[in-house]
Amino acid sequence: MRRPRHSFLTIIGALLILMFTAGPIALAFLGSVIPDRVMFASDRGLFDEVTLENYRFIFTGELPPAYQQTGANRTMISDAARQAPRSLWNSAQISLAALAINLLLGTPAAFIYARYTFPGKKASFMFLILSPLVPAVALITPIYMMIQALGLVGSKLAIVLTHATRALPFTVLILSVFFRKMPQELFDAAVIDGCSRLQLLWRVAIPLALAPMAATGLFAFMLSYSEFMFAHVLSGEAGSRPVSVVMAALARNPDVSWSLLNTGIFIAILPTLALVVIVWRYVLADLVRGGLKE
Amino acid sequence: MKRRSLIAAAAIAFGLIAANPAIAEDITLEFTVWNYSLDTIQDNARKFEEANPGIKVKITDYTWQDYHDSLVLRFRGGTPTDIAYVGQDWLPAWAAAGFLAPLDAAAPADVLDDLKKDIAGFSLSDMTYKGKLYGLPYYADTISFIYNKKVLADAGIAVPQTWDEVMAAAEKLKASGMEHPIVYEFDQELPNFFDAFVSQVYGRGGDLFDSEQKAIFDNPDNAAYKQLDWLVQAFKKDLVQQETHESKIIPSMNTGKHAFTVVFNYVLAAMNNAAEQPLAGQFALAPMPGEAHAALGFTKFYAVTAQAAKDPARAEAAWKFVNFMAGKPYTVAKRWAVEKGLGFGQVPLFDDPDVQAAWNKWIDSATLKQQVATARGGVWTEWTSAWTAYFRPLLAKAMVGEASVDEVMRAGAQRWNELREKMAKQ
Amino acid sequence: MWRTSRFPALWLLPALVPVIALTIFPIVQALWTSLHQVMLLFPGEDWVGLDNYRNVITGEYFGVALKNSLLFTLFSAPLVVVIGTATALFLNREFGGVAVLRSIVLLPWVLPGAISAVLWVWIFHPSWGVINSLLRRLELIDRSIPWLSNPDLAFLSVAVAHVWTQLPFTIVLVMAALSTLNKEVMEAAELDGATSAQRFAHIVFPHIKAILVVLLIYNALTAFTTYDIVYAMTGGGPGTATTLLSFQIWKESFSMYDFGAGSAVAFIVVAISALLIVAITKALPSDLFADA
Numbered sequence A: 001m002r003r004p005r006h007s008f009l010t011i012i013g014a015l016l017i018l019m020f021t022a023g024p025i026a027l028a029f030l031g032s033v034i035p036d037r038v039m040f041a042s043d044r045g046l047f048d049e050v051t052l053e054n055y056r057f058i059f060t061g062e063l064p065p066a067y068q069q070t071g072a073n074r075t076m077i078s079d080a081a082r083q084a085p086r087s088l089w090n091s092a093q094i095s096l097a098a099l100a101i102n103l104l105l106g107t108p109a110a111f112i113y114a115r116y117t118f119p120g121k122k123a124s125f126m127f128l129i130l131s132p133l134v135p136a137v138a139l140i141t142p143i144y145m146m147i148q149a150l151g152l153v154g155s156k157l158a159i160v161l162t163h164a165t166r167a168l169p170f171t172v173l174i175l176s177v178f179f180r181k182m183p184q185e186l187f188d189a190a191v192i193d194g195c196s197r198l199q200l201l202w203r204v205a206i207p208l209a210l211a212p213m214a215a216t217g218l219f220a221f222m223l224s225y226s227e228f229m230f231a232h233v234l235s236g237e238a239g240s241r242p243v244s245v246v247m248a249a250l251a252r253n254p255d256v257s258w259s260l261l262n263t264g265i266f267i268a269i270l271p272t273l274a275l276v277v278i279v280w281r282y283v284l285a286d287l288v289r290g291g292l293k294e
Numbered sequence B: 001m002k003r004r005s006l007i008a009a010a011a012i013a014f015g016l017i018a019a020n021p022a023i024a025e026d027i028t029l030e031f032t033v034w035n036y037s038l039d040t041i042q043d044n045a046r047k048f049e050e051a052n053p054g055i056k057v058k059i060t061d062y063t064w065q066d067y068h069d070s071l072v073l074r075f076r077g078g079t080p081t082d083i084a085y086v087g088q089d090w091l092p093a094w095a096a097a098g099f100l101a102p103l104d105a106a107a108p109a110d111v112l113d114d115l116k117k118d119i120a121g122f123s124l125s126d127m128t129y130k131g132k133l134y135g136l137p138y139y140a141d142t143i144s145f146i147y148n149k150k151v152l153a154d155a156g157i158a159v160p161q162t163w164d165e166v167m168a169a170a171e172k173l174k175a176s177g178m179e180h181p182i183v184y185e186f187d188q189e190l191p192n193f194f195d196a197f198v199s200q201v202y203g204r205g206g207d208l209f210d211s212e213q214k215a216i217f218d219n220p221d222n223a224a225y226k227q228l229d230w231l232v233q234a235f236k237k238d239l240v241q242q243e244t245h246e247s248k249i250i251p252s253m254n255t256g257k258h259a260f261t262v263v264f265n266y267v268l269a270a271m272n273n274a275a276e277q278p279l280a281g282q283f284a285l286a287p288m289p290g291e292a293h294a295a296l297g298f299t300k301f302y303a304v305t306a307q308a309a310k311d312p313a314r315a316e317a318a319w320k321f322v323n324f325m326a327g328k329p330y331t332v333a334k335r336w337a338v339e340k341g342l343g344f345g346q347v348p349l350f351d352d353p354d355v356q357a358a359w360n361k362w363i364d365s366a367t368l369k370q371q372v373a374t375a376r377g378g379v380w381t382e383w384t385s386a387w388t389a390y391f392r393p394l395l396a397k398a399m400v401g402e403a404s405v406d407e408v409m410r411a412g413a414q415r416w417n418e419l420r421e422k423m424a425k426q
Numbered sequence C: 001m002w003r004t005s006r007f008p009a010l011w012l013l014p015a016l017v018p019v020i021a022l023t024i025f026p027i028v029q030a031l032w033t034s035l036h037q038v039m040l041l042f043p044g045e046d047w048v049g050l051d052n053y054r055n056v057i058t059g060e061y062f063g064v065a066l067k068n069s070l071l072f073t074l075f076s077a078p079l080v081v082v083i084g085t086a087t088a089l090f091l092n093r094e095f096g097g098v099a100v101l102r103s104i105v106l107l108p109w110v111l112p113g114a115i116s117a118v119l120w121v122w123i124f125h126p127s128w129g130v131i132n133s134l135l136r137r138l139e140l141i142d143r144s145i146p147w148l149s150n151p152d153l154a155f156l157s158v159a160v161a162h163v164w165t166q167l168p169f170t171i172v173l174v175m176a177a178l179s180t181l182n183k184e185v186m187e188a189a190e191l192d193g194a195t196s197a198q199r200f201a202h203i204v205f206p207h208i209k210a211i212l213v214v215l216l217i218y219n220a221l222t223a224f225t226t227y228d229i230v231y232a233m234t235g236g237g238p239g240t241a242t243t244l245l246s247f248q249i250w251k252e253s254f255s256m257y258d259f260g261a262g263s264a265v266a267f268i269v270v271a272i273s274a275l276l277i278v279a280i281t282k283a284l285p286s287d288l289f290a291d292a
Helices: A002-033 A051-059 A079-115 A121-133 A135-147 A155-183 A182-190 A197-209 A210-226 A229-234 A242-253 A259-291 B001-020 B036-051 B065-077 B091-096 B109-116 B123-126 B150-157 B163-175 B190-202 B225-237 B246-253 B264-271 B305-308 B312-326 B331-340 B348-352 B354-359 B366-375 B384-399 B407-426 C007-021 C024-034 C051-057 C062-091 C097-104 C113-123 C130-137 C151-179 C185-189 C196-225 C228-234 C247-253 C259-283
Strands: B025-033 B055-062 B084-088 B135-148 B182-185 B240-243 B262-266 B283-286 B297-305
Touching: A002 A051, A002 A259, A002 C062, A002 C113, A002 C151, A051 A259, A051 B123, A079 A121, A079 A155, A079 A197, A079 A210, A079 A259, A079 B036, A079 B225, A079 C007, A121 A155, A121 B123, A121 B384, A121 C007, A121 C259, A135 A155, A135 A229, A135 B065, A135 C024, A135 C247, A135 C259, A155 A210, A155 C007, A155 C196, A182 A197, A197 B225, A210 A259, A210 B348, A210 C151, A229 A242, A229 B065, A242 A259, A242 C113, A259 C097, A259 C113, A259 C151, B001 B065, B001 C130, B025 B065, B025 B312, B036 B055, B036 B312, B036 B331, B055 B065, B055 B312, B065 B084, B065 C247, B084 B123, B084 B312, B091 B150, B091 B384, B123 B135, B123 B297, B123 B348, B135 B150, B135 B190, B135 B264, B135 B312, B135 B331, B135 B366, B150 B163, B163 B225, B163 B262, B182 B190, B182 B246, B182 B354, B190 B262, B190 B384, B225 B240, B225 B384, B240 B246, B246 B264, B264 B283, B283 B366, B297 B305, B297 B312, B305 B312, B305 B366, B312 B331, B331 B348, B331 B354, B348 B354, B348 C151, B354 B366, B384 B407, B384 C097, C007 C024, C024 C259, C051 C259, C062 C097, C062 C196, C062 C259, C097 C259, C113 C130, C113 C151, C113 C228, C151 C196, C151 C228, C185 C196, C196 C247, C247 C259
Parallel strands: B025 B055, B025 B084, B182 B240, B182 B262
Antiparallel strands: B084 B297, B135 B262, B135 B283, B135 B297
């Protein structure tokens, strides 16, 4: 596959992709290990004082040494940054639940839409794909009032429900595209073997669609993970909030220095990144195996 | 005998448990705040809980940017809320909409009168709607003029007294290589974007509205008109660097590449914080430029909701909490002042030795006292908050040269006067 | 494709019911609001017909917000799909380090929008932003470029940040679609002497076309209705340079206390979004709805 005459272009392409996608996050990492007093001082080299003191503060609560000097106001550093690890755990619960609901409810629906015709198909499918047309912000008041009526405002369940529902139409749409691509002969053979509809889904369709399902599940997970508006209005006390809400608050906190904010960001995204990469590797492995045969 | 006394003891014990109101009817107060120093707020609430068994406080926080809209959603959705941080600009609309209750619904009149005596004039008017007091101050401050002492001293420039002098100083600094001598907080969606403008107008000794609350700033002789024109010139001459938020003004000023900014006083405390900032100690407060040197004083306060006021027990608990946070002996207000540099509406704190000792580290008390003494409140009506949401982008448009000062001021005044008439017809 | 004579309720309702619950009722409610005067300052909820729509459309900010939103959509949605597809095709090849790069492209995804905005404000910052610092070091500029304070540059800057956040999802889906491509067909075409452009046009593109249309629709909708990153970066400004229609829904409702007007903007957004979808599906016919 490797062609030497392309290698120069390949390097340029790879560098461009690397810079654009990873650049901003690399900068955030730099920001997390360089204190503001060095970062913003024009007379100091950027790497004069690389330190992990902010990471230590978030995990142990031990104040960075500069705060222990006399003359520095020890109270002008916010404990809010220490919510970062906790918020990650909250996000994991919320987003994994949204992912599970999406695959559980979305897969059968996508399969039916892809392989069957039935009365009401067109209308219900159109409804499903057109429903995300209405901007979430337009529905926030009525949805808030519904969730208030259910007594769920301030709970993680409220966030899970709205996130899962916002992602469902896309889950069904994307999965149905993949299910439709599968060769009919496979299903015909299975029917001859006496498979029921559920068995067709479970034994034939799903094993072939594991990679797209993982990718779609990732989509539902990420949609929930990064959603802010519903998470913000529906979330309760500080300890139960997801990453997006906690981080948005940190970013606007005058008692959180730039380097402390970056540290929070880093702690919050690393495990997510690990999870995403693992799932993604799995999807890619499927690609290497050759995927589906048409 | 033994058995009988045992039974009696058990009966008494049971009776005690059943009759103990702390267990049977704990009140949990729902308190909403914007998240500035949430850890301190939580700590204050814990101290209140310790001092008041039977009352618990549950805190829900939002960012400052999202706070107003989130609260409107909460009130409209009927989410239980007992005490809330409220801004002076929102009070009339929120009180008129029936979200908030006056304090006298829960607090004894004599206690209120006694507290009122200690509160600064602008602060008292900030918290009063239709003659009734709706809260006690959490944080009262001025939006002030802040400069870099070293930059001015090195350039041989005296602290500017008028806006023309600010312009001249900025131009001089620019000529000697400083790209943007002025830093300006520029988020047109923040209420303080308008408040900072009003403060500058007050420096000139002007008014945006007449005594009948009619808009008068569309007149070229009006101080607001002049100040917007001044800002337009400053932007046009490329003297200004925009920052989206005060949290970015702090490091920006600390690069030493800027000389002036207009911001809340407590931001000065952060700028002068030696643990984080390379140029800590170089920043100082100066009287707001202009003939009058006045500035906008404003108050963020603890208010009791109408929801809470309906239930006497809840109202009483809510008042206890407000009184703990902002009432005598001003322990909590003092804590905010000492630890965070937050201003206060409770005037006696100025003479508190702890406050003085803490503040002397980052601000010149004499200048501050003078600025607070000349501070004036804003004109807050039922429609002010809705109107500023309309007007702020227009102000921004003029500053960056996308619309003329005249267009913007006329559109703004017209909209204000329309809303005023519509409200009067009610 | 099999036929069944009954609606497969057991299979579909679990997915449909939650969507209906969180869509139909709120839509009806919002529609009702858009036809009434629902204002915080003026009690009573009178029927006002289309007054809210009229007031909104003739208001100060509607025209410019509509123009900005359409431009934003027309600019960023195709850009995301084109860059995303190109990147996916690039990463679908084998070369040293490609495995690492395939994971790195997901990075923008793990940042919530609010945080992406913070990073991009920092990158575009006039005095300590990395772009200006680089340009200055390369001696391409001698004075800082005000990326977010100049109205034209601000629009471009927020669009770049938006594209950045949307790329990973597009790359993931296109790569997933490419994974279902039959490798033998590709190899056969290569042996027959088809150039890479021909292979893309005749084999790859038809194969991933349906998913590209889905992505285009998804990105157009996202671009037309999103505002969080833009507002965190510029507040819709300076002035009206980055004022977006979807934000006006929020602003009319919560900042100006006019919920009727806010809902009216929402339904205008819905109508335009529907037009966008129809336009995309008409311009790029695919079998997406063919048998639906």
